[in-house]
Amino acid sequence: MWNLLILDPLVNLLIWLYGIFGNNYLIALVILTVLIRMALFPLTARQVKSTTGMQEIQPKMQKIREKYKDDPETMQAQVMELYREHGINPLGGCLPTLVQLPILIGLYQAITRSLAATPLQIIDLSQHIYYNVPAFLPDPISLLPLESRVLGLDLSAPNRLILPILVVATTFLSQRLLTPPSTDPQQAAMTRSLQLMMPLLIGFYSTVFPAGLSIYWVTSNVIGIAQYAVLGRASLQNLFGTEDGSFSLAGFLGLPQQEEEQPQRGRGSSRSRSRSKSKSKSKSRSRSK
Template identity: 35%
Template sequence: MLSRRAKITLLVLGIALLTAGCSAANPNHPLPINPNGGIWDRYIVFPLSWLLQRSAETFGGSYGIAILIVTILVRLVILPLTIKQTKSQKKMQELQPEMNKIKEKYKNDPQKQQQEMMKLYQLHGANPLAGCLPIFIQMPILLGFYHAIIRTAQIRQHDFLWLQLGAKDPYYILPVLAGLTTYLQQVIMMRYNPAMGDNPQMKMMTYVMPVMIFVIAISLPSALSLYWVYGNIFTTIQNYFLYRNRDTGAAPKGGVSK
């Protein structure tokens, strides 16, 4: 299990990456990609941009299709991490009844409560942080793909369907689709994860997130909204297959000492 210092380091690293990403990939004034620049551009953004350009060449110069192809490829690359994260979440969900018993039994003794929690985790091979680590690994990849889309000049100059990829959707169709697919993604998660469904905050986010995505997508170039829609559809299908066979009522064998 990671130490407190390691957890803080990972959190700071994630925030730093996100902050750097937002400044470099400003949709209105994106910085050009420097293939000979630092680690970020050279090893993450430039390869993804190159892949987008080669995909477009393969499909008749269509960057709309190129974004779809690379979105699928990127999501497939990080799929093992997603599966690991899902398994960890499932394990923690199965342990939830035992964890609640420990909390109730030792509610006046936090130190003993923590000790019994650690015993429970060790007994069942669970790690509360295992579900978080894949997120930190996925973050640079997804953020790098965001960079590649917004900072590849050729994308901003191309059309796809009714869209000018470098401009906002004039009919707001993509922002609406982005909001709807975000909602569908949340509903699938809630349906197959009762623990989330019982959380009032999660229920509220099911409705708040789609509205936020819609509002943000209105002002973004269509290329990014298209990426969101593609990504949401992939994630919705992925979550359906990952969560549909989960036995949410299963209780772990063995328990805490009485």
């Protein structure tokens, strides 16, 4: 069932795109990523709608939690009723991630299998290829073995420098652009930790898996940012952690803004003290005169 629904379609689509775009594996991967993101766009739109709705009802949810904090069953019933009133599915924000996970696993297998080089690997690949293809599509068998080197980069082997850096950077930017800052200090601290740890974790995996998977991840992040921008969810306020979207290094890194304000307040207080001292000195001088 896995091969029929996930692996075989991805393998054949990747090989067809490889043949259509001049036997260029890099272009084939990028086009495949674009097609996957376009197919998932309706789910992405639902995720945005669900996330926006959850943010809008947060004040009401807080009131319900405070009112029924000693009655968990009633609190849960009231929260579910609030979801129904606003047409919100609390699991709607997780759906695109759950759908993309098997596609990511299938794409990893499709990359490793489509780049078969040895006779045994080609025999294994032949078990996943469609033979009765339309005349306007290239014959997958005639394209084997595929050329994995593009611009000096071997997409079948891990890349441990450039691509991991791009993976970490685009993952961090996408998370920062798409995640609004939380007013809850505990939630904000947890969000900051995830926004730092998740890109590093994915970047580590990109040093182990084939470089083609890193190409997919970088392209998917860029397209995701563009899609969220179209839906009105990509925000510079989220990226820099400021109300007007102006640059703030602490906000960009997800650090508390109060740490930067404290020195300024200290300077302001010292200035006010010096002014008060000067005023008192002038008053004492006038009295002595």
